[in-house]
Amino acid sequence: MTLAHPVDLPAAEADLADAVGAWLRENLPPDWLAAVDAGDHAAVERIRADPGRRAAWFDVLGASGLATPTWPWGQGGLGLTADRASIVTEQLVRYRAERPNQDFVGLTLAGPTILEWGTDEQKAARLPALARGRELWCQLFSEPGAGSDLAALSTRAVQREDSSWLVNGQKVWNSYAHLADFGLLMARTDPAAPKHRGITYFLLDMRTPGVEPRPLKQMTGNAEFNETFLTDVVVPDSARLGPVNQGWAVAITTLMQERNGLSGRPVVGQGESDRLVGRALTTGAWRDPLLRDRLVSAFVEERALQMTTIRGFVAAGSGAPTAEGSIRKLAHATLSEKLGVLGTELEPDGAVAWDAGERPVAVDAFLAMKTYSIAGGTSEIQRNIISERVLGMPKDPDPERHKPFQERSRG
Ligand SMILES: Cc1cc2nc3c(=O)[nH]c(=O)nc-3n(C[C@H](O)[C@H](O)[C@H](O)COP(=O)(O)OP(=O)(O)OC[C@H]3O[C@@H](n4cnc5c(N)ncnc54)[C@H](O)[C@@H]3O)c2cc1C
Incomplete structure (x- = not known):
């Protein structure tokens, strides 16, 4: 067949x-x-x-x-x-x-952004390779001075006479950048324009001379994060995604996909709460009525989130994700922290002392439980998006928004 x-x-x-x-x-x-x-x-x-x-x-x-x-x-x-x-x-x-999760940036962010903004050549060169798992991608958005306020990024790209770009700057928190073949790069191309209007988006070949990812060790002990230094990196104009200085609009496509994708897969079934219930039955913690009550409510929440994710996919049909994805991302972040704490309470002794090299799953989950409340935009930022774009409330004040980037007062 x-x-x-x-x-x-x-x-x-x-x-x-x-x-x-x-x-x-x-x-x-x-x-x-x-x-x-x-x-x-x-x-x-x-x-x-x-x-x-x-x-x-x-x-x-x-x-x-x-x-x-x-x-x-x-x-x-x-x-x-x-x-x-x-x-x-x-x-x-x-x-x-x-x-696997490692392909999240390639499949969920890069592919759909290239589909929406890419030239025919970019689509032909990248999409089939992405679909077949031949390329690993990373996201080069955040900087030491630009996280929640991503439009404040200061990595600079200057166009040269031969139309190629010279890029200099520093990115940070770039998952798997040390292994990646390509990176989604945002750089400032017009510092005289207001911060959202002077950014351009590039598909960066990570093997280009001057690209230097340095792994950062996390509190989990893993080092999948990097800070990425870009020194005199020459990027051909054919690697530009979307028009010059309109990279913010391109980035919105990526960010919407990211929020939509960070509430879990659209599948109802076994999740982290099921694993915890199984663990509680094994350790005997299930007999504690208060713990059992919290486990059951986390189980219900997880199933409700899974079903809401499917509903979101059905509502989207063939359309692009909307700000509604921020609601699910926020719910996922809250649930993830709840499950991380519950896991350690099921086996409190194991959570504070373990044999070298045999760290319990509960400890890993606890140390990683903040991931979803920071990655892809913090929970506070999701609340801002929900209040502005879903509930129609006034915008978060930003006195620098319309000033030329180079004249802004914040560093
Ligand atoms: C697991 C993980 C993976 C990541 N992967 C990548 C990656 O691959 N590529 C990449 O580019 N980045 C990545 N990031 C970075 C992530 O996008 C940023 O950490 C995030 O956007 C927050 O930025 P920041 O760390 O600079 O915090 P800041 O923006 O400095 O925020 C600090 C605190 O202030 C709050 N805050 C800031 N502004 C507001 C506001 N306007 N209203 C209310 N509260 C506010 C925030 O919510 C937060 O609590 C990753 C992060 C994590 C945790």
Whole structure:
């Protein structure tokens, strides 16, 4: 059976799920499928951890269009609406055949932004490679002086006579930049314009001389973050995404996709709360009625968020995500912190002392629980967006907004 073209895809939801399931059963490597059928998650993770096998599978998956089902046919996707694509996602998750978190920037941010703003050449060069998992992407937005107020960024790009750009500056908090092939780069190209109007957006080849990511160790002990130094980096004009000085509009596409994508996958089912309930049953913490009550309410919240995410996808249809994504991102951030704390309360002894090299999952989850309340825009910023764009309240005051960037008073 082939899923090579949208017309081959059944219209009814149940039939679509069956068709995707059947395709996965036909195409997944036999030992992978056997491990899924046996519920042996550890065995699947071992297969997924093998770089060669992972790459081979993502190539097969990408060629079918199932890795990026909303992208147009001919550009790496199947042209499905967001709600139909969520049925595909559900099947991929079920077979643990989906692309990993590391590909979030490439699939969720870079692809849709290139689709909306890219030239035909940029689409042809990047989208099929992204769909097949051949490129890892990072996001070079935040700077030491520009996070929530991203438009205050000061990395500078100056156009040269041959139309290429010379870029100098520093970015920070760039996840996986040390491994990435390409970066989504925002740089200031007109300091005489107000801050939102003098920015240009580039697709940066991370192997260009002068690009230097330096890993930053986090409190989890991992070092997937980087500060990225850009020194006399020459970027061809063909790498510019969208018009000169209109990079803010391009970035809005990326940021909307990011918020929409940071509330979890549009799949109802096993989540972090299920894992915690299982853990509570094992440790005996489930017998504590107060803890049990909090676990059940977190479980209900997680399911409600999953269902709201699906509703958001259905409402979006084939359209771009809206500010409504900020509501789900905020809810996800709050829930993530709640689950992080609950996890340590289920096993308080293990959470403060453990054997070297065997850190409990609860500790990892606790140390990472703030991720969603900061990444992709903090919870305070999501509240601002919700109040302004969803509830129609007055804008957050910003006296610098209309001043030329170079005349602003804040550093
Ligand atoms: C896990 C993770 C991954 C990340 N990955 C990337 C990445 O790949 N690429 C990238 O470019 N960046 C990345 N970031 C950076 C992230 O986008 C920024 O940290 C975030 O936008 C906040 O910026 P800041 O850290 O400069 O905080 P600041 O903007 O300095 O904010 C400090 C505090 O002030 C509050 N605040 C600021 N302005 C307002 C306001 N107007 N109203 C109310 N409160 C306000 C904030 O909510 C926050 O509590 C990542 C961050 C995390 C945690």
